[in-house]
Amino acid sequence: xxxxxxxxxxxxxxxGMNAQSGRTGNLVQQTVHRIAAYIRDEMLRVGDQLPSExxxxxxxxxxxxxxxxxxxxxxxxxxxxxxxxxxxxxxAASAFPFIMALAHSTQTGQITVRQIWEARSCIEVKTATLAxxxxxxxxxxxxxELARQMRDLQDNADAMADIEIEFHQxxxxxxxxxxxxxxxxxxxxxIESASHSAWDIRSTPKDEEEELVKIHLAIAIAIASGDRKGxxxxxxxxxxRAIGILIQAHYEPS
Amino acid sequence: xxxxxxxxxxxxxxxGMNAQSGRTGNLVQQTVHRIAAYIRDEMLRVGDQLPSExxxxxxxxxxxxxxxxxxxxxxxxxxxxxxxxxxxxxxAASAFPFIMALAHSTQTGQITVRQIWEARSCIEVKTATLAxxxxxxxxxxxxxELARQMRDLQDNADAMADIEIEFHQxxxxxxxxxxxxxxxxxxxxxIESASHSAWDIRSTPKDEEEELVKIHLAIAIAIASGDRKGxxxxxxxxxxRAIGILIQAHYEPS
Numbered sequence: 001x002x003x004x005x006x007x008x009x010x011x012x013x014x015x016g017m018n019a020q021s022g023r024t025g026n027l028v029q030q031t032v033h034r035i036a037a038y039i040r041d042e043m044l045r046v047g048d049q050l051p052s053e054x055x056x057x058x059x060x061x062x063x064x065x066x067x068x069x070x071x072x073x074x075x076x077x078x079x080x081x082x083x084x085x086x087x088x089x090x091x092a093a094s095a096f097p098f099i100m101a102l103a104h105s106t107q108t109g110q111i112t113v114r115q116i117w118e119a120r121s122c123i124e125v126k127t128a129t130l131a132x133x134x135x136x137x138x139x140x141x142x143x144x145e146l147a148r149q150m151r152d153l154q155d156n157a158d159a160m161a162d163i164e165i166e167f168h169q170x171x172x173x174x175x176x177x178x179x180x181x182x183x184x185x186x187x188x189x190x191i192e193s194a195s196h197s198a199w200d201i202r203s204t205p206k207d208e209e210e211e212l213v214k215i216h217l218a219i220a221i222a223i224a225s226g227d228r229k230g231x232x233x234x235x236x237x238x239x240x241r242a243i244g245i246l247i248q249a250h251y252e253p254s
Numbered sequence: 255x256x257x258x259x260x261x262x263x264x265x266x267x268x269x270g271m272n273a274q275s276g277r278t279g280n281l282v283q284q285t286v287h288r289i290a291a292y293i294r295d296e297m298l299r300v301g302d303q304l305p306s307e308x309x310x311x312x313x314x315x316x317x318x319x320x321x322x323x324x325x326x327x328x329x330x331x332x333x334x335x336x337x338x339x340x341x342x343x344x345x346a347a348s349a350f351p352f353i354m355a356l357a358h359s360t361q362t363g364q365i366t367v368r369q370i371w372e373a374r375s376c377i378e379v380k381t382a383t384l385a386x387x388x389x390x391x392x393x394x395x396x397x398x399e400l401a402r403q404m405r406d407l408q409d410n411a412d413a414m415a416d417i418e419i420e421f422h423q424x425x426x427x428x429x430x431x432x433x434x435x436x437x438x439x440x441x442x443x444x445i446e447s448a449s450h451s452a453w454d455i456r457s458t459p460k461d462e463e464e465e466l467v468k469i470h471l472a473i474a475i476a477i478a479s480g481d482r483k484g485x486x487x488x489x490x491x492x493x494x495r496a497i498g499i500l501i502q503a504h505y506e507p508s
Binding site for chain 1: 286290293294298299300323326327328329330331332333344345346347348351352354355356357358359361362363364365369370372373376377379380384430431432433434436437
């Protein structure tokens with residue numbers, strides 16, 4: 001039984017709650033927080049049903065319209081699932097808010113590709129470490145298989161890129177920390193484009209390709225054998241060398 | 255001028271888009287993505303105005319009701335700002351979706367305190383490194399001031415906790431990477447409760463307090479003097495020792 005009290009979040013910073021301004025907007029915002037507090041206080045779990053919109057409205061002394069808007073905001077944030085006519089249910093944590101928020105920041109110039117890479121490298125070194133501790137036998141076997149496929153497929157750029165993407169996502173899943181998994185998912189569109197570039201248009205293809213293949217094999221072997229230090233070092237090397245060079249060449253031409 | 259094409263995100267994973275099921279729900283989801291694509295394709299920036307709901311509906315061939323729901327979902331995700339009667343505007347990136355998503359995962363038992371700490375430690379070591387590169391003179395002075403206040407205030411537990419929280423948040427801001435800043439903000443409720451416990455109820459208060467104070471001073475000095483390696487090492491030490499002990503003692507009693 002986890003200790004509950006330190007997890008209680010009484011006041012959530014609402015500066016970013018970009019809902020409607022004015023009285024109704026504030027009421028919807030407050031209702032969003034009060035429904036989130038209800039989920040917390042009742043210790044609801046994924047799949048548990050919330051009261052109907054009418055019942056929530058009575059409980060929170062707000063109109064059904066306000067409840068409906070608040071529930072929709074919570075659905076957009078991945079906190080509840082709603083269906084036609086069904087009562088809302090507590091949702092499984094989702095990468096969706098992370099994906100949307102990061103895509104927005106990137107596309108509107110509020111974060112650079114280099115900054116996402118900074119975040120990605122520190123997170124992936126950690127997921128490699130955790131995967132060495134937590135990976136299942138099936139995951140270990142799949143990682144090794146993917147690394148060997150990379151070795152055998154060096155002439156097929158698209159296949160290489162797809163394998164590399166699966167490789168990194170599998171490590172995040174094997175880390176068993178959903179925050180890392182969701183963050184990695186939010187990097188995916190950028191990783192995909194960088195990965196396809198990497199296997200496609202590098203200037204000294206054979207050398208660098210072979211080094212990349214070797215590094216992935218080293219990462220897979222370290223994770224499969226539970227060597228957390230080896231996994232972290234190999235992943236760090238991957239980011240320091242291959243991808244560091246790539247990002248400088250492709251995203252930040254001087 | 256950044257290269258735009260690798261940032262284009264054509265297909266966003268919608269598995270987590272917990273909106274209404276059924277035809278209308280799907281239409282709202284699609285509209286969410288199409289409005290996000292509009293912001294991207296028109297290369298809009300923060301504060302730029304979107305077309306009115308009516309004009310967006312005509313452009314995307316959906317009803318005004320569908321547009322309104324999609325815009326509200328985008329507002330909940332921190333992607334647009336909407337006001338009474340005003341046209342929606344592109345929003346500044348916000349910590350809000352991260353805060354809500356992580357609070358939800360924590361409160362519904364989908365992520366543990368230890369797992370958030372895993373993420374926090376790797377992110378804070380990186381923010382310390384980046385802060386050593388990017389901090390302003392004002393930020394450097396404030397960090398040193400906060401560290402000295404910690405030294406002078408050792409008998410006041412609440413004041414210590416508040417100073418420590420400001421200290422870590424300032425480092426995230428000084429890193430100049432908004433993803434780190436928003437992630438740290440999403441950890442804030444947990445940090446706050448852990449920090450208050452740390453200064454309040456540790457068993458061997460004086461020794462550990464003095465060590466914590468020393469580590470914070472070392473972090474501040476390293477960041478102020480632009481010593482990225484020193485900043486990273488001191489922050490790593492902070493997490494390995496003081497907080498590692500704390501989290502084991504308070505959150506995972508055996």
